[in-house]
Amino acid sequence: MPVTIKDVARMSGVSISTVSRVINDSKPVSSNIRDRVFKVIEETGYVPNPVARSLVMKKSQLIGVITPGSSQYTMSEFLNGVEEIARMYEYDTILCNTYCESSKEIAYVDLLKSKQVAGIIFITQNINEELDKKLKKSSIPTVYYTLGTPMIPGIDYVDVDRVEAFVKLIEKVTDKDDRDIIYLRPEKKEDDYKESSKEEILKKALKKKNIKLSKCKIIYGADTVEKTYKLVESAMKKNKNIKSIISSIDEATLGSLYYLQDNGKVVPDDVKVAQVYETQITKIIRPGITSISLPLYDMGAVCARMIVKDIENREKSKEKKINEMILPYTLVERKSTLNN
Amino acid sequence: MPVTIKDVARMSGVSISTVSRVINDSKPVSSNIRDRVFKVIEETGYVPNPVARSLVMKKSQLIGVITPGSSQYTMSEFLNGVEEIARMYEYDTILCNTYCESSKEIAYVDLLKSKQVAGIIFITQNINEELDKKLKKSSIPTVYYTLGTPMIPGIDYVDVDRVEAFVKLIEKVTDKDDRDIIYLRPEKKEDDYKESSKEEILKKALKKKNIKLSKCKIIYGADTVEKTYKLVESAMKKNKNIKSIISSIDEATLGSLYYLQDNGKVVPDDVKVAQVYETQITKIIRPGITSISLPLYDMGAVCARMIVKDIENREKSKEKKINEMILPYTLVERKSTLNN
DNA sequence: TTGAAAGCGCTAACAA
DNA sequence: TTGTTAGCGCTTTCAA
Numbered sequence: 001m002p003v004t005i006k007d008v009a010r011m012s013g014v015s016i017s018t019v020s021r022v023i024n025d026s027k028p029v030s031s032n033i034r035d036r037v038f039k040v041i042e043e044t045g046y047v048p049n050p051v052a053r054s055l056v057m058k059k060s061q062l063i064g065v066i067t068p069g070s071s072q073y074t075m076s077e078f079l080n081g082v083e084e085i086a087r088m089y090e091y092d093t094i095l096c097n098t099y100c101e102s103s104k105e106i107a108y109v110d111l112l113k114s115k116q117v118a119g120i121i122f123i124t125q126n127i128n129e130e131l132d133k134k135l136k137k138s139s140i141p142t143v144y145y146t147l148g149t150p151m152i153p154g155i156d157y158v159d160v161d162r163v164e165a166f167v168k169l170i171e172k173v174t175d176k177d178d179r180d181i182i183y184l185r186p187e188k189k190e191d192d193y194k195e196s197s198k199e200e201i202l203k204k205a206l207k208k209k210n211i212k213l214s215k216c217k218i219i220y221g222a223d224t225v226e227k228t229y230k231l232v233e234s235a236m237k238k239n240k241n242i243k244s245i246i247s248s249i250d251e252a253t254l255g256s257l258y259y260l261q262d263n264g265k266v267v268p269d270d271v272k273v274a275q276v277y278e279t280q281i282t283k284i285i286r287p288g289i290t291s292i293s294l295p296l297y298d299m300g301a302v303c304a305r306m307i308v309k310d311i312e313n314r315e316k317s318k319e320k321k322i323n324e325m326i327l328p329y330t331l332v333e334r335k336s337t338l339n340n
Numbered sequence: 341m342p343v344t345i346k347d348v349a350r351m352s353g354v355s356i357s358t359v360s361r362v363i364n365d366s367k368p369v370s371s372n373i374r375d376r377v378f379k380v381i382e383e384t385g386y387v388p389n390p391v392a393r394s395l396v397m398k399k400s401q402l403i404g405v406i407t408p409g410s411s412q413y414t415m416s417e418f419l420n421g422v423e424e425i426a427r428m429y430e431y432d433t434i435l436c437n438t439y440c441e442s443s444k445e446i447a448y449v450d451l452l453k454s455k456q457v458a459g460i461i462f463i464t465q466n467i468n469e470e471l472d473k474k475l476k477k478s479s480i481p482t483v484y485y486t487l488g489t490p491m492i493p494g495i496d497y498v499d500v501d502r503v504e505a506f507v508k509l510i511e512k513v514t515d516k517d518d519r520d521i522i523y524l525r526p527e528k529k530e531d532d533y534k535e536s537s538k539e540e541i542l543k544k545a546l547k548k549k550n551i552k553l554s555k556c557k558i559i560y561g562a563d564t565v566e567k568t569y570k571l572v573e574s575a576m577k578k579n580k581n582i583k584s585i586i587s588s589i590d591e592a593t594l595g596s597l598y599y600l601q602d603n604g605k606v607v608p609d610d611v612k613v614a615q616v617y618e619t620q621i622t623k624i625i626r627p628g629i630t631s632i633s634l635p636l637y638d639m640g641a642v643c644a645r646m647i648v649k650d651i652e653n654r655e656k657s658k659e660k661k662i663n664e665m666i667l668p669y670t671l672v673e674r675k676s677t678l679n680n
Numbered sequence: 681t682t683g684a685a686a687g688c689g690c691t692a693a694c695a696a
Numbered sequence: 697t698t699g700t701t702a703g704c705g706c707t708t709t710c711a712a
Contacts, residue, residue: 002453004705015683020707027708030681047454051400052705054391056688071420076411083437092434092455097423113342114387115432225624251624258626281621284565284594344689355699360691367692370697392689396704 003046012040023048054116063091063307064112067123068100068147073280074296075123078145081300082121089308091118102128113138119307121145125197127152141310143303143323147197154322156310158302160329165292166205166276169246172290172337173272179243180215182235184222184252198248198276222247228255236263245273250281253289273336288334295327302327343386352380363388394456403431403647404452407463408440408487413620414636415463418485421640422461429648431458442468453478459647461485465537467492481650483643483663487537494662496650498642500669505632506545506616509586512630512677513612519583520555522575524562524592538588538616562587568595576603585613590621593629613676628674635667642667 005023009016014033021027022037029037040046054060063086070076079095086093094117098104105124109131112120119141127144129152135142144157151157173181183202199218206216219235222228228251236242236259247253253275257267265271267287274290275282282289302325313320345363349356354373361367362377369377380386394400403426410416419435426433436452438444445464449471452460459481467484469492475482484497491497513521523542539558546556559575562568568591576582576599587593593615597607605611607627614630615622622629642665653660 006705016706017683017685017708018681021682024707028681033682047450049395049456049705050454051391051394051456052688053707054688055389055395055690055705056707058688060391069420070410071413071416073411073413076416080409080411080437083435094432094434095423097420110387115390225626250620254624254626280590284591285625286565286594286598346689356690357692357700358698361698364691368697373698389689392704393691394704395689395706396691398704 002049003044005046005048008037008040008044008046011044012036058116059118060116061091062115062117063093063304064096064108064115064117064120065093065123066096066098066105066108066112066120068125069097070095074277074294077296078123078300078303081297081302082304083300085301085304086308089304091304091308093121098124100125106131109135113140118311119143121303121307123147127155139314141307141314143307143310145299145303151324156306156323158299158306158325158327160294160299160327162201162329163204163208165329165331166201167208168331169274169276169290169292170205170209170211172331172333173244173246173274174209174211175339178215178241180217180239180241181211181244181246182232182242183216183218184228184231184245184247184256185218185220186223186249186252187221202246222249222252222255225251225255225258228252229259232256232259243271245271247273247275250275250279253282254285257285268335268337269340278332282334287336290331290333290337293330293332295329299327342389343384345386345388348377348380348384348386351384352376398456399458400456401431402455402457403433403644404436404448404455404457404460405433405463406436406438406445406448406452406460408465409437410435414617414634417636418463418640418643421637421642422644423640425641425644426648429644431644431648433461438464440465446471449475453480458651459483461643461647463487467495479654481647481654483646483650485639485643491664496646496663498639498646498665498667500634500639500667502541502669503544503548505669505671506541507548508671509614509616509630509632510545510549510551512671512673513584513586513614514549514551515679518555518581520557520579520581521551521584521586522572522582523556523558524568524571524585524587524596525558525560526563526589526592527561542586562589562592562595565591565595565598568592569599572596572599583611585611586616587613588616590615590619593622594625597625597627608675608677609680618672622674627676630671630673630677633670633672635669639667 005016005019009019014037018029018033019037021029022034050061065079065082067075070079083093096108098108105128117140120135121143123145125147127146132155142156144155146157146159185199206213219231222231232255245256247256253273256273260267260271267273276292278291278293282291306323345356345359349359354377358369358373359377361369362374390401405419405422407415410419423433436448438448445468457480461483463485465487467486472495482496484495486497486499525539546553559571562571572595585596587596593613596613600607600611607613616632618631618633622631646663
């Protein structure tokens with residue numbers, strides 16, 4: 001049987017309201033009584049029951065995290081950041097994997113509402129505006145981290161300047177010479193806004209660099225090492241001027257590398273290779289692959305801090321201001337694009 | 341303002357207990373009343389408040405998951421299994437990362453107790469018997485998944501037969517001939533029971549295969565690709581009979597591969613290479629690396645199912661029986677050990 | 681500065 | 697089969 005506030009009150013000879021005041025520091029309590037209460041708390045190891053607290057406060061110390069999936073390294077590092085900071089502010093996180101299904105997103109929002117979560121961190125490929133309205137109406141603080149389509153106005157979010165990062169990446173794989181680029185990505189799937197948005201960003205970045213779209217061919221179907229191998233093969237046989245490869249996933253990078261190796265092409269001398277976002281593989285394979293390193297942990301941490309602040313502001317019924325945090329990325333140049 | 345049981349009761353002209361009976365199907369209710377209540381529930385979108393429920397039931401629909409860290413692929417797949425099955429039984433999971441610190445394990449157990457979690461899934465490198473006693477005393481159902489030291493008696497756990505798997509792995513890298521083996525592992529750190537236990541298992545497996553310990557040298561310090569490269573280099577210069585390499589992490593595997601490649605050794609013809617447990621890298625690099633594939637998702641799923649059953653049994657105050665689930669692994673042979 | 685009491689939304693024992 | 701009621705552990709008004 002755990003110790004309750006009643007026990008503490010009885011044992012220290014005061015009323016439960018006084019004990020409540022002591023543990024919450026919510027109203028002045030004479031110091032000798034406070035000491036007495038603290039002593040009893042210490043002795044008994046009393047811990048307030050968060051469930052009872054949530055019931056009366058109509059708010060839990062729970063932050064719901066809706067995520068497309070926590071398996072990928074890029075996601076789990078982010079989640080570590082969320083969890084650690086949330087816990088620092090005494091919030092627990094509850095994870096909801098949507099596997100990119102928007103029906104699951106809706107279901108989870110309802111679930112989280114019923115759990116009376118204090119706030120929601122919403123990681124998604126594209127923001128469901130309908131759902132966002134619903135969230136706003138039920139006045140649950142929400143912070144977004146979007147992997148895909150651009151932000152809609154009036155929301156809190158965390159991101160990096162992906163276009164700028166892509167521009168820098170392109171700079172690394174291109175030279176002043178008139179080389180052609182191929183961009184390797186998996187087959188188009190429905191709902192895969194993540195890849196589509198990388199493509200959008202690529203196009204914007206090309207524009208900024210004044211590179212004609214015709215110089216950069218987007219190749220679909222680079223899902224596996226083997227498929228990529230063949231795709232690169234046929235592309236390079238058709239166009240001898242391809243001297244830059246940008247790939248969107250590990251498999252495509254390896255497939256390219258192996259094709260080049262088998263055909264006597266040296267990276268980076270003959271062909272430069274980059275992968276959009278850094279993974280564990282880009283760091284340790286040979287040659288090292290140039291890529292954009294996202295501050296994943298920090299992004300998660302910032303999300304958590306933002307949501308906690310939102311929650312506190314709402315409690316003090318301060319007026320809400322929109323928070324947009326653009327964090328710094330790092331472009332890591334490795335051997336795969338280095339001029340000698 | 342969310343709809344409460346009171347609202348539903350009033351609107352359907354019955355008492356709240358009747359509504360409670362309807363939603364929990366706990367006592368017979370005449371069918372016309374039940375229909376009326378359901379209709380109101382439907383119309384209002386009423387969802388029972390789980391917080392209030394937890395308070396009176398003294399039990400939440402929460403399963404605490406204590407894990408050394410959720411970043412690695414091997415862990416997150418497991419956690420996906422846990423989460424999905426738990427959710428199926430209407431439990432939420434709350435994740436606690438210990439980063440292998442045993443002080444954090446203790447703190448989290450206390451935290452989870454105060455949250456009145458219904459059960460705990462405890463993933464750890466070695467079981468803290470003290471803590472387990474505490475858990476047993478507070479009668480919170482607990483299921484273990486241990487990455488390290490052997491099981492202690494009287495606990496519920498999920499695992500695969502790691503020794504048997506290792507035996508099979510060794511069979512793949514050795515031949516009838518008298519070749520020497522090196523086993524590459526990271527530097528010894530305190531608390532790293534995971535690596536130590538792999539070593540223990542290796543030794544047991546060698547014994548079973550009647551391979552003298554002197555034929556298999558354990559090399560420490562294979563933390564990075566570069567360090568491994570040098571370690572393999574010096575080991576192979578000293579001993580020309582090394583024809584098998586087993587590595588415990590991706591970095592060590594790649595480092596070995598690169599050394600062999602640079603020195604004209606062909607894998608698997610000259611040297612066979614295997615990595616203990618499969619990762620994404622062992623699957624996609626060239627050559628494919630033979631390794632043990634753990635049924636990660638299933639292990640997580642089984643853990644979740646076990647804990648739910650434990651919880652239900654405890655509620656029905658059935659006597660507890662110990663559950664030990666040994667799941668089947670797969671030894672995946674890839675090119676790195678294949679005889680032609 | 682302190683205590684009594686109401687009530688958060690729900691379940692379950694008891695009564696009818 | 698249904699309703700009344702107590703109470704889960706806590707916060708917070710209201711009085712003293």
